[in-house]
Amino acid sequence: MKRVLEDVRVLDFGRFIAGPYCGMLLADMGAEVIRIDRPGGEEDRTAGLTGSNGENLFYPSYARNKKGITLNLFENDHGHKVLADLVKRSDVLIHSFSPEAARRAGLIYEDLARLSPGIIVTAISCFGSTGPYANRTGFDFIAQAMSGAMKIGGFPDKPPVRAFINPVDHGTGAIAAFGTLVALRHRDQTGEGQFVDLALLQTALTYTAPFIAEAEVLGKLRPIIGNRSAYVGPTDLYRCKDGYVFIATIMNSLWRRLARMIGHEELIDDPDLQTDFMRYENRDRIDPLIADWAAGHTVAEVLEKLEEARIPCGPLRGLDEVLGDPHIDSEKMIEYLDLEEPGLERMPTSGIPARLSKTPGCITERAPRVGEHNDEIYQDLLGYSTATLDDLKRKGVI
Numbered sequence: 001m002k003r004v005l006e007d008v009r010v011l012d013f014g015r016f017i018a019g020p021y022c023g024m025l026l027a028d029m030g031a032e033v034i035r036i037d038r039p040g041g042e043e044d045r046t047a048g049l050t051g052s053n054g055e056n057l058f059y060p061s062y063a064r065n066k067k068g069i070t071l072n073l074f075e076n077d078h079g080h081k082v083l084a085d086l087v088k089r090s091d092v093l094i095h096s097f098s099p100e101a102a103r104r105a106g107l108i109y110e111d112l113a114r115l116s117p118g119i120i121v122t123a124i125s126c127f128g129s130t131g132p133y134a135n136r137t138g139f140d141f142i143a144q145a146m147s148g149a150m151k152i153g154g155f156p157d158k159p160p161v162r163a164f165i166n167p168v169d170h171g172t173g174a175i176a177a178f179g180t181l182v183a184l185r186h187r188d189q190t191g192e193g194q195f196v197d198l199a200l201l202q203t204a205l206t207y208t209a210p211f212i213a214e215a216e217v218l219g220k221l222r223p224i225i226g227n228r229s230a231y232v233g234p235t236d237l238y239r240c241k242d243g244y245v246f247i248a249t250i251m252n253s254l255w256r257r258l259a260r261m262i263g264h265e266e267l268i269d270d271p272d273l274q275t276d277f278m279r280y281e282n283r284d285r286i287d288p289l290i291a292d293w294a295a296g297h298t299v300a301e302v303l304e305k306l307e308e309a310r311i312p313c314g315p316l317r318g319l320d321e322v323l324g325d326p327h328i329d330s331e332k333m334i335e336y337l338d339l340e341e342p343g344l345e346r347m348p349t350s351g352i353p354a355r356l357s358k359t360p361g362c363i364t365e366r367a368p369r370v371g372e373h374n375d376e377i378y379q380d381l382l383g384y385s386t387a388t389l390d391d392l393k394r395k396g397v398i
Helices: 018-028 078-087 099-105 109-115 140-147 167-190 200-218 252-261 265-269 276-281 283-295 299-308 326-330 374-381 386-394
Strands: 009-013 032-037 067-070 092-095 120-125 195-199 235-239 244-248 313-315 334-337 347-350
Touching (some): 009 018, 018 032, 018 092, 018 120, 078 109, 092 167, 120 167, 140 167, 235 283, 244 283, 244 299, 252 265, 276 283, 299 313, 374 386
Parallel strands (some): 032 067, 092 120
Antiparallel strands (some): 244 313, 334 347
16 A cells, blocks of 8 residues: 655654654654664663663654664764755654754754755754744753643642653654644645744643633632542542542533432532532532442442443553553554564554554554664665765764
């Protein structure tokens, strides 16, 4: 089957999560994405807990379906000639550098556009390429802290906590892929490339803007109430005999079903409980009743009763309890990579996030090893001779 992005070549200088995730989404849909490391490999391969091959289990997911080459742009001017040859044969360049680091690496859009007017440069940094903070460095956690996100979660009388699944990184990577595809569409129409500028802080503010509006317009800060939802519900994590279940009852229709379920049908006509906000205001009355009901049943019993009543719910699971779920298995929400290393023949990775009915993505290749495709790209694509490659290696370029 023809893959919809198979005629798109991407140079991926992304590091850690947001940039590599953008490249992964494009590669899953058929783009030829070339991961570019400095000779010896980048630190995002080895940061954190590592497997038998000395690399972590983040990198293989974000680098799946990609090719891998080495190129040093920071310590050797010879690398810029190689970069120019790559850019002239590519459609998109992704990087995760601050503006100053991008300048030193020769990855500024205006310079690359002179080499190839159709090139699209997708830049991801904490603060974007302009503004007072542009050259500050930062990660997902910094954007969470500065956007207000850390002050709308957690429990009362406890220090603020961040989200631990890097939502800002992944969200920025997804928006970067969207922006890149829009830029490709524009190029189809006009022949012009362009600069796609992403900031982790902008993504985080996209998430918190409605709550900022509540504070600015209504003078109301989001309450710190643990796992309960503010101003709606009851929606919370409830303890059962043998675990926890999350129950979400936004809207009156769901509330009426839940009230009947827990044996308190009289609450349906209570004049103080007629809206989500009223139920939130009276949560000290109704939440304990739900908690008592859940505590008298097992997780399986609670799920069965709630599902029969069409009330949104789900069991709390640890990371070691996710695999084997029949829905996750049947829909391939988790797939497996063979990293071709001892003990890493079956590594879980996320399935294809966007399921298209006519042009589906697929996972076909493991993450590349450092410089694995140097010969293919430099000789077959760029036409470099073996002698040229040997010379570039001696000079520390590749």
